[in-house]
Amino acid sequence: MSLSIPLFLKPVFKERIWGGSALKDQFGYSILSNKTGECWAISAHPNGPSIIENGPYKGKTLSELWGNQPELFGHYDSEKFPLLTKILDANSDLSVQVHPDDVYAGKYENGELGKTECWYIIDCKENAELVYGHHAKSKEEFAELIKEGKWNKLLQKVSIKPGDFFYVPSGTIHALCEGTLVLETQQSSDTTYRVYDYDRTDETGKKRELHLQKAMDVSTVPHEDADTQFEITKSNASVITTFVKENYFTVYKWEINGRTDFSQELPFQLVSVIKGEGILTINNEMYPINKGTHFILPSNVKQFSIDGDVTAIVSHP
Incomplete structure (x- = not known):
């Protein structure tokens, strides 16, 4: 008989080219550097599994519990722990990106889950915005605007404020922009296809990889705003x-x-x-x-x- 106790989790932190110090400043976390972009708060993904901090399972990873103590999760029918909770500090703009669905990711990303996600805006600077969707009416127009680099014509930007919520199904072109702190709930996946990265370079002078063909394969065209009724x-x-x-x-x-x-x-x-x-x-x-x-x-x-x-x-x- 397993004990009726909560499972408290130790987050995992990730440095990112666009990260900052908000996870330390606002949450008091001990972060890796002032380029810390992601807190993987509740995760059983192999790229950053959370560790249990209390009770008889202290020191075990969430993925271990999922595999060995299925009764804790109501014998939920899934080989993988299905969800991943993150807090993201977009100190500068994230790449414009898109995620695949389960079928595409399963076929082309070694059986990885697809990635439908959603964002709760914890905090943001005044007049902040994000990229949510695009204006192309056809796959041909979508490809042409990307090829020509006409990002202002292609991308749909939305003004945001603290307390806003966005549902981001797989196939949605999106990007968090500078000065935004969000809690993200998503499928347990780490697959992202970059469409545009502002021609940024890392500390070695290299640009990050883009994934244009895969992005064109999976993007929803024309864009459809998600209909959320609170x-x-x-x-x-x-x-x-x-x-x-x-x-x-x-x-x-x-x-x-x-x-x-x-x-x-x-x-x-x-x-x-x-x-x-x-x-x-x-x-x-x-x-x-x-x-x-x-x-x-x-x-x-x-x-x-x-x-x-x-x-x-x-x-x-």
Whole structure:
């Protein structure tokens, strides 16, 4: 019989050409350098598996638990842990990119999952924007504008502010832009096809690789804006916003102000605290949580409460 306890996770950090110091400045993380772009907060991907920080599984990776303790995840039917939660610090513009779906990635990327993702804007500079979609009406026009480098004509830019949410299905041309801090919920995949990288060079003077043919293969043309209808549920001490419910994940924002009781009938939930602090209580055991805490609620946690002033992004497959 496995214990009914949360699984707290130690994040993995990644340096990126576009990274900065916001993960240290805003979350207090001990980061690699002032070019740290990604916090892989809840991950069982081989390129950056999280480590359990508490209880009998302390020191094990999430991927080990997924393989060896399937009861913790409600015997969820998937060979791979399906989701990956990241916090991204876009200190400068990310490359314009696109991700494949499961079929294409499975065929051309050694059985990797595709990558549908979504973003919650934690913070951004004034007048920030991002690339979401494009203006080409046909594959021919799409290829021609890329070939001619007419990026301003091709790319669709969207103004953003803190609290915005974007659903980014595979096939969507996209890019986070300078001065943006986001929580990303995605399929557990590390496959990205770069379309344009601003002709940047790394410290050795080399440009990063582009993947134009694969990008043309997988891009949705013409672009389709994702239709997301938010659902909001209010109680005395909480506001729960459901951002998206679709094939790969459901994503919520929990805004808790005071004690809120929850019941869980799901295989498991991923929880990332992005603001505030409070106490998570399970079976009369109390666990402090605060901004930057990430944990999984396994399937055997049927009842729990959170007391405090806490905002969290929560997901499940």
